[in-house]
Amino acid sequence: MLxxxxxxxxxxxxxxxxxxxxGRNVIVGIGDDTAVLPFNGDKLQLVTTDMLIQDVxxxxxxxxxxxxxxxxxxxxxxxxxxxGGEPTYAFIxxxxxxxxxxxxxxxxxxxxxxxxxxxxxxxxxxDTVSSPQVIINIALLGEVNxxxxxxxxxxxxxxxxxxxxxxxxxxxxxxxxxxxxxxxxTEKHLKPIPRVNEGVLLARSGWVTSMIDVSDGLASEIxxxxxxxxxxxxxxxxxxxxxQNVRQVSDIIGKNPYDFALFGGEDYELVFTCKPDKVQxxxxxxxxxxxxxxxxxGCIEDADKSVxxxxxxxxxxxxxxxxxxxxx
Amino acid sequence: MLxxxxxxxxxxxxxxxxxxxxGRNVIVGIGDDTAVLPFNGDKLQLVTTDMLIQDVxxxxxxxxxxxxxxxxxxxxxxxxxxxGGEPTYAFIxxxxxxxxxxxxxxxxxxxxxxxxxxxxxxxxxxDTVSSPQVIINIALLGEVNxxxxxxxxxxxxxxxxxxxxxxxxxxxxxxxxxxxxxxxxTEKHLKPIPRVNEGVLLARSGWVTSMIDVSDGLASEIxxxxxxxxxxxxxxxxxxxxxQNVRQVSDIIGKNPYDFALFGGEDYELVFTCKPDKVQxxxxxxxxxxxxxxxxxGCIEDADKSVxxxxxxxxxxxxxxxxxxxxx
Numbered sequence: 001m002l003x004x005x006x007x008x009x010x011x012x013x014x015x016x017x018x019x020x021x022x023g024r025n026v027i028v029g030i031g032d033d034t035a036v037l038p039f040n041g042d043k044l045q046l047v048t049t050d051m052l053i054q055d056v057x058x059x060x061x062x063x064x065x066x067x068x069x070x071x072x073x074x075x076x077x078x079x080x081x082x083x084g085g086e087p088t089y090a091f092i093x094x095x096x097x098x099x100x101x102x103x104x105x106x107x108x109x110x111x112x113x114x115x116x117x118x119x120x121x122x123x124x125x126x127d128t129v130s131s132p133q134v135i136i137n138i139a140l141l142g143e144v145n146x147x148x149x150x151x152x153x154x155x156x157x158x159x160x161x162x163x164x165x166x167x168x169x170x171x172x173x174x175x176x177x178x179x180x181x182x183x184x185x186t187e188k189h190l191k192p193i194p195r196v197n198e199g200v201l202l203a204r205s206g207w208v209t210s211m212i213d214v215s216d217g218l219a220s221e222i223x224x225x226x227x228x229x230x231x232x233x234x235x236x237x238x239x240x241x242x243x244q245n246v247r248q249v250s251d252i253i254g255k256n257p258y259d260f261a262l263f264g265g266e267d268y269e270l271v272f273t274c275k276p277d278k279v280q281x282x283x284x285x286x287x288x289x290x291x292x293x294x295x296x297x298g299c300i301e302d303a304d305k306s307v308x309x310x311x312x313x314x315x316x317x318x319x320x321x322x323x324x325x326x327x328x
Numbered sequence: 329m330l331x332x333x334x335x336x337x338x339x340x341x342x343x344x345x346x347x348x349x350x351g352r353n354v355i356v357g358i359g360d361d362t363a364v365l366p367f368n369g370d371k372l373q374l375v376t377t378d379m380l381i382q383d384v385x386x387x388x389x390x391x392x393x394x395x396x397x398x399x400x401x402x403x404x405x406x407x408x409x410x411x412g413g414e415p416t417y418a419f420i421x422x423x424x425x426x427x428x429x430x431x432x433x434x435x436x437x438x439x440x441x442x443x444x445x446x447x448x449x450x451x452x453x454x455d456t457v458s459s460p461q462v463i464i465n466i467a468l469l470g471e472v473n474x475x476x477x478x479x480x481x482x483x484x485x486x487x488x489x490x491x492x493x494x495x496x497x498x499x500x501x502x503x504x505x506x507x508x509x510x511x512x513x514t515e516k517h518l519k520p521i522p523r524v525n526e527g528v529l530l531a532r533s534g535w536v537t538s539m540i541d542v543s544d545g546l547a548s549e550i551x552x553x554x555x556x557x558x559x560x561x562x563x564x565x566x567x568x569x570x571x572q573n574v575r576q577v578s579d580i581i582g583k584n585p586y587d588f589a590l591f592g593g594e595d596y597e598l599v600f601t602c603k604p605d606k607v608q609x610x611x612x613x614x615x616x617x618x619x620x621x622x623x624x625x626g627c628i629e630d631a632d633k634s635v636x637x638x639x640x641x642x643x644x645x646x647x648x649x650x651x652x653x654x655x656x
Contacts, residue, residue: 004426022448035453040368051421053459093379093465098332120350125363131381137421139467
């Protein structure tokens, strides 16, 4: 049997089950945005790792080396943010063809350095190897106070489902590049901004019960929260925050802008759940601090109701990670 | 300019210099077997990462999936051992072609699990992506008591240069595979044994001043110690411990067996320096504990003497990472 026949999630589940444990304390292993390990006093250590392959995860024809460096680290910083934590040390493995220019490497590290500085990340090690295409692996450490750790699994029935910033911008950027629409904004696709400050504030509030970052798309992330929390959820399509850019690009290419938000991914916003009586206080708090706005999308329901979405016309559909099921 | 024109070490040096620091404490960054970071009380955290690419670092035609899994983790465990530390948590990123069989993946993790169990390593996370060839990245954490940390940079003039076990076995295994010599031992090449217990004992003795593991070959490792310690060294070729297997294989294919030890690499033994008046005590200690034997190869000298080797005929040559310079 080939791995494409069983799919990525089944493969990961299969591997996780097979892995032995030495009995050492792993607070959270595979199945959240990062692993959570014992650390120092009240602090926990967070660890996340991502592999990015040329022509699978990025193209050197549409992204500059600086942007590739920035985005690789940004995706990992976002995983730390989704736990309520702050990034600390990064370890960068890079595979490069022998015909790579020194200029490419310099620019790649310059982009990575730029975001590392911005988020106080120290690049403390790595590996450099020869490979047929550009391959990047980042292992990023972080830390969080144990009282502020937010997992995917903490959502409770009645909690509000919320999100930082706006969604779909990364997909819009990709469409701009693919359709060569030169007059629109590609920053959300090429130089995404992880929400570390927002994640820390949300976690410290004590009102946030679960959190995840938007790497695969809003639909996938809400399904992850519900699966891990053993709940369902119900959201309103019209509440999903979209930028002007997303509306314009989707209009030009004739696609539904909400699909960019639900299935596009790589927005690196935070999706989280909040105790229902604290939604307004949370909005006010985030507003006062000058951070990304937060928007309420719906609420957590019983598990047997799965994940539902009310579309613009008022029709209720079941929402899976990859699409709509109209038979609800 | 292409990266092949400036070489791997120049590239790493170039990148290291370009990397910014946030001012957070990095006790040891790029330039030793692992990074060393602050941790918990008297303990320091060690972090190492390695990327392995199919047909660059391993071949699926000569190694089984179990062996590939074992060896990938073994190489990283060996880096932790070289600091006097013990491995704790591993994070495995794997890139797989869509046509990979589930059987390959199961066997890969089975080999990795086998060595993880043996060395009490918990596999606590990772990433799984699609790629044109098999790509493995391991990030391994470890810990060491701060009094037992051994760096490459601690060698002093007069110290003995020593090594655990015997050398050249990995290269012999590779030659066996390439020449299809079926009657000899390939274990040292395919399932190497990192020297964690030995590393801990050596570090705790208080007599060991520097240490490194044999990943690139004895010549390269001694040059690393000397460069970092700002010393030279002088070793005797006839003192280099070789197994019967290395002698037989080199004899069959008509090569110098000492070249296997000096330039073959991947033996994952520990090369270290020891205070000169403690060599016998150290040998006795290692003997008593039932670990790998340790052998004295020579001694540390002034920096201006660089690294020298006396060959079997008594001729003294300069020893670089990649070969001999006969003009000494």
